[in-house]
Amino acid sequence: MSHLPSSFDEMIAADGSIREAYTGYREWYDGQDQAVLRRKGKEAEGFFRKTGITFNVYGDDAGEERLIPFDMIPRIITAREWRKLSKGIEQRVRALNAFLHDIYHRQEIVRAGRLPQRLIAENAAFLPQMVGMVPPGGVYTHIVGIDLVRTGPDEFMVLEDNARTPSGVSYMLENRETMMAMFPELFSKVPVRPVQDYPRRLAKSLAACAPSCAGESPVVAVLTPGIYNSAYFEHSFLADQMGAELVEGSDLRVIDGRVAMRTTRGYTPIDVIYRRVDDEYLDPLTFNPESALGVPGIMDVYRAGRITIANAPGTGIADDKAIYSFMPEIVEFYTGEKPLLANVPTWRCSEPDSLAYVLDNLAELVVKEVHGSGGYGMLIGPTSSKKEIADFALKLRAKPDNYIAQPTLALSTVPIFTKAGLAPRHVDLRPFVLVSPQGIDITPGGLTRVALKKGSLVVNSSQGGGTKDSWVLED
């Protein structure tokens, strides 16, 4: 194993002093009794179980529900840092929507020679059914999660764009609830920007995208695959908090050119669907005919402009990892500005020179599947054995198009609470962004995911990651 570069710790500077973001918190923390904190940590777990904030793990014992571990030390961002970040995020999200519109219309970016045609034409996430149509309100990706990593005081980079169905926002909200319940006095001491109105803002943002046939107060529904889906808790949580109906495919039917839900009084039309079902399963008449999760005929209603689907079908093309490597060009092409947020340098293994470099340097790189997610199917060179690297090289050679590679980043660390006191662990950040014709709305903070294992760089909950409350300080 080679050595990982040393990381930027967000709380403690190299000289041992406490960084600006954490001074108020640390003052409070140092006055706490460790035994009390330990007890509170245990209580938090009980609280999560009782409330049912669990996720299902595929492939485990049927129906098993697990907790995502919660760490009680907050991840803190100053107002100044956040201002800068949110500008970059807004720019990126604007570009993503413009890109999607272009891809399904004139494909100017391809004509201009800035993006290879094959990345679109050969991409499974590209939906021909979307060509030439404009979604109600002109918005493609209504809810976006931008995964950021930090490597230094001012170095934030985008690791991944989640343009189709970013999840985790319920954890952002419940983590804050939990922190406020555990340490109410802390919040009167340190001024933290609130996140709790996210569901209200989501409801407002979705309603603003309603089709023209909708009434004064559009009917919004959350479409879930059902209780066995890994994110079911989040679906029901958001529906509940928004006061929207939580529907399954079997509740819906196309009647008189509208999508309607079966209520105890008969079928009632709905205007906006916040769907948590993948494109492929959305409409058995258009996509996967086996799907029981979707609504037969919904795509016809959609093309007729009589329902809003959030996020729009076909947005997945924008968060593909091969497209990701072109994001700097994409941002510049549509906004006419230099990207404010950097991409992580990325080698496309489909290009022979890059492939050769990647194969030569596997031990230093992170290699990911182009269409993969959730931290599955990736290689982290510096923490892998010689054999793992050799095995991976075979896969890579066999199908180079399927992979991209990035340098192993020294992700920043934030301390977690352990039996032995504070200990640094690697983190990332997923801010949540809402898009409507009325504008782009970024909730301050987001979801911080943390690799709980010492030295680990994998923050995914499916791979033993946990979460933290994320604070943006008031000015």
Place this chain on the structure above:
Amino acid sequence: MAMLGRTANGTFWMARYLERAENTSRLLEAGFRMALTRDAITAHEEWRSVIITVGATAAYEAAHGCDYSGDKVWNFLLREKANPGSVLAMIEAARTNARSVRTALTREVWEAVNESWMSLKDVLARPVREAALGEVLGAVRRQMTLVRGAMDGSMLRNEIHNFTRIGTFVERADNTARILDVKYYVLLPSVAWVGSSLDNVQWESVLRAVAGERAYRWLNAGKMDPRGIASFLILDQRFPRSLAFCVDKLRSNLFGLAHEYGCESTAHQLMRELGTTFHQSNIETILEGGLHEFITAFIASNQQVAQAIEQDYRFYA
């Protein structure tokens, strides 16, 4: 806000499963008590009648043959995987339904159901020994009481509440009727019983199975008499597990829905007929026409009302 048909279905079945879990545990409590006061052979008979009452004879005998020893029966009814109607399976089913309609429930109700499931899953993780049985049954009853309290204290009195209550009383009426029917056979195989001396302990067990022995004693100054007991369990509107009480609650919740929706449906018509049958009956006419016949007809009507509700309110696509 409109209510989904699937949501009405989920709250209805959540309530039914909770009620059935509670009734099964009461039945076990009565069976246990009876078995303790009998010799081995009659104890087995007693346990067998418990299995008959919950309608699990086939499933039980497939798992245990004709061995009706107590520990086999109570473990089967409490927790065995071979029994899809075990208390644990019921509570799991109630919780699954609650989870699927979580947006229709208050946080308190959801948490009460979820906590019941978590704690009883724990309690029933291993076979229950005789020494622990009383405690386990008590725990089941306590959890169900907590859920009921959360419903009572936190739910809006709207259609969601109506569907929940309807589920509770459809199930309870069915359970009380089945207990009555089975005990009628076990205790009174011939019609020549009238005026014969009766085993008070046996009758008491019927009352115990519906948690009514103290209420009955209080109302009847301790006098045990089969006619009085039958009348109490079928017709006494003061007793919350009598058929009459269940019918009355079923009716008021169903008409509550009609009021909220501004229209009646098939279920209301059937409910009226069931109500009329009850109003026109007294214990004499019931016994004359045959208790068994009365009960069988009641179980069928109760089921018809439930089915009409499922249809009228679009529980299924």
